[in-house]
Amino acid sequence: GQNIDQPTEMTATEGAIVQINCTYQTSGFNGLFWYQQHAGEAPTFLSYNVLDGLEEKGRFSSFLSRSKGYSYLLLKELQMKDSASYLCAVRNSGYALNFGKGTSLLVTP
Amino acid sequence: EAGVTQFPSHSVIEKGQTVTLRCDPISGHDNLYWYRRVMGKEIKFLLHFVKESKQDESGMPNNRFLAERTGGTYSTLKVQPAELEDSGVYFCASSPTGTVYEQYFGPGTRLTVT
Numbered sequence A: 001g002q003n004i005d006q007p008t009e010m011t012a013t014e015g016a017i018v019q020i021n022c023t024y025q026t027s028g029f030n031g032l033f034w035y036q037q038h039a040g041e042a043p044t045f046l047s048y049n050v051l052d053g054l055e056e057k058g059r060f061s062s063f064l065s066r067s068k069g070y071s072y073l074l075l076k077e078l079q080m081k082d083s084a085s086y087l088c089a090v091r092n093s094g095y096a097l098n099f100g101k102g103t104s105l106l107v108t109p
Numbered sequence B: 001e002a003g004v005t006q007f008p009s010h011s012v013i014e015k016g017q018t019v020t021l022r023c024d025p026i027s028g029h030d031n032l033y034w035y036r037r038v039m040g041k042e043i044k045f046l047l048h049f050v051k052e053s054k055q056d057e058s059g060m061p062n063n064r065f066l067a068e069r070t071g072g073t074y075s076t077l078k079v080q081p082a083e084l085e086d087s088g089v090y091f092c093a094s095s096p097t098g099t100v101y102e103q104y105f106g107p108g109t110r111l112t113v114t
Helices: none
Strands: A003-005 A009-013 A018-025 A032-037 A044-049 A053-057 A060-065 A070-075 A084-091 A097-099 A103-108 B005-007 B010-013 B019-024 B031-037 B043-050 B053-056 B065-068 B075-079 B088-095 B109-113
Touching: A003 A084, A009 A018, A018 A032, A018 A084, A018 A103, A032 A060, A032 A070, A044 A053, A044 A060, A044 A070, A070 A084, A097 B031, A097 B043, B005 B088, B010 B019, B019 B109, B031 B075, B043 B065
Parallel strands: A009 A103, B010 B109
Antiparallel strands: A003 A018, A018 A070, A032 A044, A032 A084, A053 A060, A060 A070, A084 A097, A084 A103, B005 B019, B019 B075, B031 B043, B031 B088, B043 B053, B065 B075, B088 B109
C-alpha cells in the first residue's frame, strides 16, 4: 500500500519563504510530483523529482531524498496568489499518481 | 492550445440514477487518466487509457463504474446505479506518449448523489 503524509494547513506571510514537507512509504518509486490546486480549479504541475537532490524552477524548488522517503516544496518570495492547496504525489510503477491529502497554504499580507 | 476539458462541471443526481461524465483530453495525448476525490480524502487513481485500450484499471471501485474511450479521443465515465458514496470530484488528466511525468488535469466534475 501507500502512505503519503503532508501537513493539512500552513500559513505564511507575503514575501516570506515556506517549506511544505511530504513523507511517503510506497511499494515502489518512480518519481515524486508536486501540484498546485486553487479552489475549484484543475491541479497544475509544479515539479518532478526522480533523483535525490534539489530541482529549482523560479520561485519554487523541490527536494527529494529517496532513502528517507522525504520531499519538500520550497516557495520563495511568497505572493498572495500562492494561496492554494499543494499536492504531493508519488508514482510507483506504471503511470498512476498516488496523492497525499494536500496542504492548504494561506498567504497573509 | 486547449487544456483538458470536462463536462458537466457539476451534476446532482438521486441515488439509483445513472450519470455519464465526459473528458476531452489535450489533442494528441494518447494517455488519459481518471481520478476522483471523495470529500476529506486524497485524490485517488481510477484508471488509465492508452489510446482506446485500458492500460490499468486497478483503481476502479466496483462494476458500477464503466469507462470507455472509443476511437482513442474523448472518454466517458458512467456510474450506474449511483450510490451516495460516489459523491466527489472526478478529475480527468492526459499526457502525451513518451512523457514520463507531467499529467495535465482538467477542472473536474463535481458529482453529488442525494
